[in-house]
Amino acid sequence: MTDETTIVPLLEPREGIPPVIEDPTGLARVVRAFAEGTGPVAVDAERASGYRYSGRAYLVQLRRAGAGSALIDPIRCPDLSELDAALADAEVVLHAASQDLPCLAELGFRPRALFDTELAGRLLGYERVGLGMMVENVLGLRLEKGHSAADWSTRPLPEDWLRYAALDVEVLIELRDVLHEELKASGKLAWAEEEFAAVLAHRSPGPRTDPWRRTSGIHKVRALRGLAVVRELWTLRDSLAREADLAPGRVLPDSAIVAAALELPRTTKALTDIPAFTGRSARKHLRDWLAAITRARALPEPELPQPSAPGDGPPPANRWMDRDPVAARRLAAARAAVAALADEHRMPTENLLQPEAVRRLTWEPPAVVNAETVAARLRGLGAREWQIGLTARPVAEALARLEVTGGD
Template sequence: MPKITPIEIDRYTYNIGSTIDGRSTKAYWIDTDEALERLVSVISQDDSIAIDTEFHREKTYYPRLALVQLARSNGEVVLIDPFRVRLRALSTLFEGDIEFIFHAFDQDLAILERSVGTIPRRLYDTQISAGFLGTARAGLGTLLERFLGIKLQKAARFSDWTARPLTKSQVDYACEDVVFLHSLKDAIDASLRRLGRVPWVEEELARTLDRMGKSVEPDAAWLKIKECKGLDEQSKRVARSLAAWRETTARENDIPCRYILSDLAIATISHAKPRSMEVLLNLRGVDAGKLSQKTQNEIMEAIKEGLASSKPTESPYYEGNNYPRHLTPLLQLCQAWVAAVAQREQIDSTIVSSKDDLQDLISKNEESRLKSGWRYELVGRDLVNIVTGRYGVAVDAGDALEIVPLDHRR
């Protein structure tokens, strides 16, 4: 491990509370491009850096980044003001060999990619990794208390991160979100190594990144609206057209989708399929007073496009109420087996398999996650045998579930 060079940037510093070793820690405030460039030069040889962001997205389509926090393995913390600096300077670090440690990186990565232009080439997520030790999507505070015996103060969680200057409680909160991540990673990895699950985590991180790299296409936006799942095919085509229009409009204007048209309104319009403006404006969920004439016309045009479309809706194989009733017992049996294995192995069952994963497996989808990698070794092979009738599920002498061969089906 290379020697950690102290930052020693003569700008603003904050003294924050006790860290892991009980000593006071300095947090450096970076609000000039010159200071950021110097920082990048100093920390570019680090092996690992903990990272987090603070942002707001209540009134915009894209999250508005308000703060970037970095912590080094020597305990130094850096707070970067994205309103004052060009964050693309961080791309040098992201594209290098430094491992960036996150907690729950899904939203952070999307924000950083938009602000920096790229995401870290090497990264680690404490939330995902801890899931392989039995914690279900645990928050940072839960993990710190479990693995390190540290309790966080979350007083500034819902404060305004766009305000300047930050308050002392905000600085403490921002620093606490990163300063313990190196030690937390070490503790989690020690347990993962004992169980031989480090390769599982690496595989899952790679899968998660691959999935996150695929942005939602406007034509698929309707699938996120639960009220549309029970619609007939023609209504689904209208919903697809309306949701695609709303998604595109929201992106272009950087405003939340709900500001344009609510999910309820899209479902109601799709079901009613109005042919006139008068009918449209009297439907449930449609607030005529908030819709400009231009928006009203665009909605009617989207309805017409949906009605005229001959392209089938590409919904999941088994979706909502369309899941065949006669397969429900098999699905429940598979869910029970996944839960039993997860409990036995002390791993988060939601990481092992989702309901969609099981439906893919039952539908004989060869791309099912349960048919490859660690999932196949842990539960996938057994589930295939259950689905194909080679094995059944029974209760053993200790009241635990076990799978047993069904000789008559061989």
């Protein structure tokens, strides 16, 4: 931990704020410069989460030794495949890579080798792994993080936002180098490399079935007619948000959808009596909202949505004791074993072994419980080899003790 009195504010990029690349000629210069650079490439992307419908990138930042820093406007330069090809052999350094990899892939930029500084921090036991705190605790430098939640679709981008963006990659390689040495010294480098490879190999699941069921607060809606209102309003909102490229919550908040599903308003006056429908965006489509509610009210009984069916996984853990007390005791024993190991290796339990893997293992354990069968089950549930090597035997022993004692 860095002493507070020695922390140095990082206020300006070393070479100043680089110009934003907005045309093919400028992009070609960046490609040449980064191809001629050496060592890892620091990369970051800024999105407009909470403002825009899509998760696309609105600014891409890069830095490499010998090339300096670059800021690319992916709206004007939407194809980074040539940059991707030029950096095919380079290790790419990202912080919280899983957040940025999808939007970078949309631009044709797909790293082959990765170092994730957030994930490295987790494996090393750092309590706070946001980029700002990692830079502060590891390098003794303070980043200004005031624009992390800004609307990066804004054009032109203000100078102070560009300064912030450039600083996000300014010392990312230095952070990577220190963390790499710490991973090596602690014997965790191979674990980290396996985790980085898993991040790169991960593929996003396909579209959700009935995505409207993810509406926040839907658990309050018990009536089938109310669920039909949620479905109709959610579907209409999604269409309007997609068309306008706005975050759905800016078109109509979830709270408005749930309130309408509970109150089932019949008139515009009744609809506007619901506070969440009084916002400017919501009022713009009052007639459409009311028409959607009316459609839901008119649906024949067989066409009403039914309560969601149970998934293929175990129930929520807080219901296990009622549903299957023996499984609940298995879960507690496995969790205790994993927690003890996590403490021993100074990392969060969820990084030592995925909680979903623990739940599925203990809800439906192997017929014969031993280190080999538990390892095979964990492997089938997506656990990495380093995780299996650490946890399979202690978890198997914890479960076996329960079988011997009868769960007492």
